[in-house]
Amino acid sequence: MPNDILALGPFIAAVSVAIAVLLVDIAVPGRRGPVLVVSLGGLALVAALTLTTGQAVAGGDGTLRVLAFGGAYVVDGLTTFLDLIFVGIVAFTIVFAPDYLEARGLPLAEFAMVLLFAMTGAMLISGAGDLLVLFVALELMVLPGYMLAGYHKSDGYSTEGAIKYFLLGSFSSAIFLFGLAFTWGATGTTSIEGVSGALAAAVAGGGALAPALVLGLGFLTTGVAFKIAAVPFHYWTPDAYQGSPTPVTGYLSVGPKVGAFALILRLFVDALGPLRVDWLQVVIILAVFTMTLGNLVALTQSNVKRMLAYSSIAHTGYMLVGLAAFAAGRIEGLEGLLYYGAAYSVMNLGAFAVVAAIQRRAGVTSGLDTFAGLGRREPWLAILMTLFLLSLTGIPPTAGFFAKAYVILAAVQAGNAGYTAVGILAVIAVINAAAAAFYYLRVVVYMFMREPRSEDAAMAHGRLMWGGLVVASVLTVVLGLIPGPFLDIVGRAARAIGG
Amino acid sequence: MRAWLYLIAAAVAGAIVTTPALIVLILLGGSFDDALVAGLATLMIAAGIAVVSMRDIIRCGLAMIVCFLSLAGLYVSLGAPMVAAAQVIVYIGAISVLILFAIMLTQEKVGSARLTFQTQAAPAAIAAIVIAVLVSVAAFGTSWGEVSEHIRSATVYVAHALFQNYVLVLEAVGVLLLAAVIGGVFLAKREKGA
Numbered sequence: 001m002p003n004d005i006l007a008l009g010p011f012i013a014a015v016s017v018a019i020a021v022l023l024v025d026i027a028v029p030g031r032r033g034p035v036l037v038v039s040l041g042g043l044a045l046v047a048a049l050t051l052t053t054g055q056a057v058a059g060g061d062g063t064l065r066v067l068a069f070g071g072a073y074v075v076d077g078l079t080t081f082l083d084l085i086f087v088g089i090v091a092f093t094i095v096f097a098p099d100y101l102e103a104r105g106l107p108l109a110e111f112a113m114v115l116l117f118a119m120t121g122a123m124l125i126s127g128a129g130d131l132l133v134l135f136v137a138l139e140l141m142v143l144p145g146y147m148l149a150g151y152h153k154s155d156g157y158s159t160e161g162a163i164k165y166f167l168l169g170s171f172s173s174a175i176f177l178f179g180l181a182f183t184w185g186a187t188g189t190t191s192i193e194g195v196s197g198a199l200a201a202a203v204a205g206g207g208a209l210a211p212a213l214v215l216g217l218g219f220l221t222t223g224v225a226f227k228i229a230a231v232p233f234h235y236w237t238p239d240a241y242q243g244s245p246t247p248v249t250g251y252l253s254v255g256p257k258v259g260a261f262a263l264i265l266r267l268f269v270d271a272l273g274p275l276r277v278d279w280l281q282v283v284i285i286l287a288v289f290t291m292t293l294g295n296l297v298a299l300t301q302s303n304v305k306r307m308l309a310y311s312s313i314a315h316t317g318y319m320l321v322g323l324a325a326f327a328a329g330r331i332e333g334l335e336g337l338l339y340y341g342a343a344y345s346v347m348n349l350g351a352f353a354v355v356a357a358i359q360r361r362a363g364v365t366s367g368l369d370t371f372a373g374l375g376r377r378e379p380w381l382a383i384l385m386t387l388f389l390l391s392l393t394g395i396p397p398t399a400g401f402f403a404k405a406y407v408i409l410a411a412v413q414a415g416n417a418g419y420t421a422v423g424i425l426a427v428i429a430v431i432n433a434a435a436a437a438f439y440y441l442r443v444v445v446y447m448f449m450r451e452p453r454s455e456d457a458a459m460a461h462g463r464l465m466w467g468g469l470v471v472a473s474v475l476t477v478v479l480g481l482i483p484g485p486f487l488d489i490v491g492r493a494a495r496a497i498g499g
Numbered sequence: 500m501r502a503w504l505y506l507i508a509a510a511v512a513g514a515i516v517t518t519p520a521l522i523v524l525i526l527l528g529g530s531f532d533d534a535l536v537a538g539l540a541t542l543m544i545a546a547g548i549a550v551v552s553m554r555d556i557i558r559c560g561l562a563m564i565v566c567f568l569s570l571a572g573l574y575v576s577l578g579a580p581m582v583a584a585a586q587v588i589v590y591i592g593a594i595s596v597l598i599l600f601a602i603m604l605t606q607e608k609v610g611s612a613r614l615t616f617q618t619q620a621a622p623a624a625i626a627a628i629v630i631a632v633l634v635s636v637a638a639f640g641t642s643w644g645e646v647s648e649h650i651r652s653a654t655v656y657v658a659h660a661l662f663q664n665y666v667l668v669l670e671a672v673g674v675l676l677l678a679a680v681i682g683g684v685f686l687a688k689r690e691k692g693a
Contacts, residue, residue, distance in 0.1 A: 008667075015674055022681070069667040110685045117678035124671055132668045140675045147682030186641065212641035215633060 007068035007075045010050040010083055011123050017042030018116035025109035032098055032108050036464070039094055039112040047087045054080030065496065067129060071191050074129040077496035081338065081489060082126035082262045089255050089345050090119045095468035096353040097247040099461060103362045104152060106245070111151065115251065118144035122259040128266050131180050131190045138176070141259045142169050142227070145252055149244045161243025168236040172226030179219025186213035192271040200274040209275075217275070220267065221282060227260035228316050231289040241309035246359055246366065249305055250352025253312040254345040261319060261341055269326070269334070269497050280327035283320055284421050291317030291432040298439050304355055305366040307439055308348070311392065314436060315344050321429050322407035326498060328414035328422045334494040336406035339487070343391075343399035343479055350472035351388040353465070354381055360459040371443055373452030378459070382447045384473050389440040391476045394433050399479035404433055516542045535576050543569040556602055564595045581657050 005012070020042060024034045053075065065076035094112050101108055121140030128134040146169060150162025184190050187198035202209055226233040241249045268279060294314030301307035319340050325333025355366050358381070364370060375382040391400035408426050415423015479486060520538030523529040529537075546566035550559050567590045574583035661669055 018678075070664055072665070072667040110681065114678065114682055114685075117674065117681070120674060121678075130665075130668070132665060133671065136668050136671045136675060140671060140678065143675065144678050144682055147686055150686060153686065182637070185643065210641040211637040212643075215637035 003066075004068040004073075006056075007053065007066055008073060009053050010046055011120055011127075013042075013046045013049050014116060014120045014123055017046060018113055018120065021109060021113045021116060025113070030107065030109075032102075035109045035112055036094070036098070039116065040091060042116075043087050043091045043094075047084060050080055050083045050087065071193060072130040072133050073124075073127050074192075075127055077489075077492040078265065078338075078494075079127040079496075081493035082258070083123050085258055085342055085345060086119050086122040086126070086255070088342075089251065089258065089349065090115050092346075092349045092353070092468055092472060093247055093251040093255070095464050096250065096349070096356055099360055099465050100245060100247050100356040103360055104245070106151060111148070111247075114144040114147055118142075118148075118255060122255065122262065125259055125266065126262045128263075129192050131183065131192065131195065131267075131271070134192075134263060134266060135173075135177055135180055138227070138259075138263060139173060142173070142256055145169075145256055148248045149240050149252065151248055152245045155243075155245075157243035158245065159243075161240040164236050165240035168226065172223045172233070175219050175226070176223025179216045179221075179223060182212050182216025182219065186210050186216060192266065195271045196273055199272060203274045217272065217279075221279070224260060224264055224267065225286060227263070228257055229313050230286045230316055230320065231293045231313065234290070234294075234313050237313060238306055238309045241312075242303060242306045242366075246305065246352060246356040249309070250349050250356065253308065253352065254348050257312065257316065258341045258345060261337065264323065265334075265337075265497060268323075276327045280324060280419075281421075283324045283327060284425055287317050287320035287324055287425060288428055289317075290314070290320060291429060295432050295435050295439075298436070301439070302368050303366055304368060304371065304443060305352075307368075307443075308351060308355075311436065311439070312348065314432065315340075315348075315392075317432070318404060318407055318429060319344075321411050321425055324422050324425055325407065325410035325414045328411075328419040329417065330410045330414045331494055331498050332410035332413065333407065334498045335487070335490050336403070336410050338490045338493055339406055339483070340403040342486075342490075343403040343476075346472055346475045346479065347388050347391040347398070347400055350469065350476060351385065351392060353469055353472065354385040354388065357381055357459075357461050357465055357469075360461060368443065368446055369453060371446045372450035373447075375448035377452065377457075381461075384469050385447065386444050387473050387476060389443055391480070393437045393440045395437075397477065397480045399476050399483075402480045402483050404429075408433075512545070516545060532576060536573065539569045539572040539576065543573070556606075557599065560595065560599045560602060563598070564591055567591050567595060581654055 017039065021035055021039050024038050028034050054077070065074055067074055093115060097111055098108055101111060118141050121137050121142070121144075124137035125134060125141060128137055146162055146166040149165045150159050152158035180190075183195060187195050189195060189198065202213075222233065226236075229237045241252060244252060272279060291314050294310050294312075294317060298307050298310035298314065301310060319337050322333045322337030322340060326337065327333075358364060358370055358374070358378075359366060371385075374385070387398070391398035394400045394404040396402075408429050411422050411426035411429065415426060517538060519541045520534040523537040524531070524534040527533075543566055546562045546569060549562035550566060553559050553562065567586060571583040571586040571591070574580070574586060
């Protein structure tokens with residue numbers, strides 16, 4: 001039992017930080033400083049604890065896997081890697097939020113607290129060794145997201161987006177749970193290892209799968225596809241993203257998305273690994289539609305937040321390309337997916353941070369017009385935005401380029417190895433990446449080559465905001481220029497489940 | 500005159516609910532257990548349809564209670580009295596009553612209590628039927644193995660499952676509820692100025 005608690009250390013620490021923020025806000029209500037210190041300091045602590053737990057419990061190379069609570073929780077290289085990404089995402093979001101929230105009279109304490117609870121859910125997903133843990137963890141991750149989407153209570157769009165997000169999110173959770181019940185009924189176990197074993201036995205037996213199991217897997221796939229906003233399960237995304245306060249949108253576009261991919265890795269790669277060939281087809285189809293539709297609709301958007309929402313759908317598609325390459329037998333596909341998750345988190349959070357910074361004054365919209373003349377009004381902000389947009393497009397030497405190259409190369413290799421469909425998928429991904437350049441660069445054109453409609457004075461931004469932006473932009477460049485050390489960690493995480 | 504109509508409607512409803520049970524019992528030669536499950540399942544589906552199709556929201560709420568009650572009956576007949584008790588206490592005792600109170604307190608005295616968002620009833624019905632067919636095909640096409648005796652779900656077994664195999668899930672649910680309470684309080688709290 002003591003070892004079990006030790007393995008769960010980072011999760012327990014994260015819950016403690018969230019409760020500490022609650023207590024701080026009770027002790028000194030409405031103060032920003034203490035909340036920021038406790039939440040950011042606590043996050044640093046959680047990150048350190050995650051690293052040491054990964055080292056101590058799972059061994060230096062991270063491929064060792066340690067089971068806690070009778071196999072309900074797993075610590076391996078993947079758990080450590082994903083936990084660190086989640087900590088990073090939440091830290092960036094908390095850093096970028098205060099300016100925006102302050103201008104609209106919204107409190108920071110509840111924001112940070114609920115965000116931290118969402119992080120605990122994501123961390124539990126990354127180490128889930130049991131389907132029930134997976135489900136409760138998923139709920140723990142998305143439930144705070146519903147509340148954050150409606151955080152701006154007096155704004156009708158925020159409430160509307162939150163209700164749409166809540167209804168469709170609960171609906172997809174119910175579908176997921178239904179699928180889980182069928183899977184349990186057909187295999188007789190909820191543990192991921194048990195399900196994987198039962199499936200391997202069924203595949204080795206040669207006969208067709210039980211119809212109930214097929215239906216269960218279908219429901220599970222549908223539920224997950226909702227969560228990652230894959231086409232055609234993406235309808236909630238644009239409204240939820242546009243209505244939410246901008247820092248929340250930034251978080252929603254990366255946090256729950258990477259969390260849902262963590263769920264996919266635990267569920268599809270770990271539990272449903274024996275059926276890899278069967279779900280490869282589904283992933284290919286989802287990837288093609290997700291990339292293409294996300295990009296096509298993003299082309300026509302005149303609101304930057306909505307444009308980024310559709311583009312995040314397209315990025316889901318690129319990540320699915322990595323998953324398809326992995327299902328076709330290339331471990332590089334899994335590495336690419338993990339690298340993509342990290343790179344996408346940094347650059348997308350950065351882009352949303354700039355949008356939030358521009359909306360420093362209440363009432364400023366996120367329309368494309370707002371960006372006109374930004375290059376002259378606030379040159380540094382415009383330069384950083386350009387960097388993030390170039391990275392999202394996939395132009396070297398940024399992280400976005402390397403991430404796209406990684407997943408596409410893995411897909412090409414899989415295509416050469418006989419999986420023609422995955423090879424074609426790589427071609428479609430390249431065409432999509434080229435098409436995406438149009439709408440990303442249009443924002444750059446607006447910033448530097450359009451005259452502003454009205455002469456607005458430059459706005460002052462907090463030191464925290466600038467610090468976060470600098471860190472995000474440095475990471476965007478460094479991850480693209482010297483990916484070597486980071487790739488070691490990614491490789492270890494990938495081998496933990498796919499090796 | 501109205502009273503007669505109500506009586507006839509009640510008789511028709513009772514006949515609809517009891518017919519499948521009688522068919523199972525007499526025509527298919529099933530046991531009383533099977534007949535009970537068939538009757539309760541029919542009642543649950545009928546009540547569920549009533550929830551989504553009736554126009555008066557109070558009646559929808561009452562039909563929902565019937566739906567929950569028949570589900571509790573199903574739990575009992577499947578050998579899970581503990582779950583059935585929880586179903587009655589939580590869903591009927593707490594949630595349904597809460598919903599009815601919320602409707603009564605928020606409803607305006609004048610004006611319609613009609614639901615206004617039933618605009619996609621036909622496609623939704625088609626989708627529901629397709630899924631129902633899919634689920635029943637899958638359920639009947641699978642050999643579930645023989646369950647020779649009733650599943651043991653006395654309190655002590657539930658406790659063992661909760662506090663041994665699924666203790667992590669139980670704790671995680673605690674964190675989930677805390678997060679939900681904080682989020683709910685924030686959203687429901689009245690702003691100082693408003």
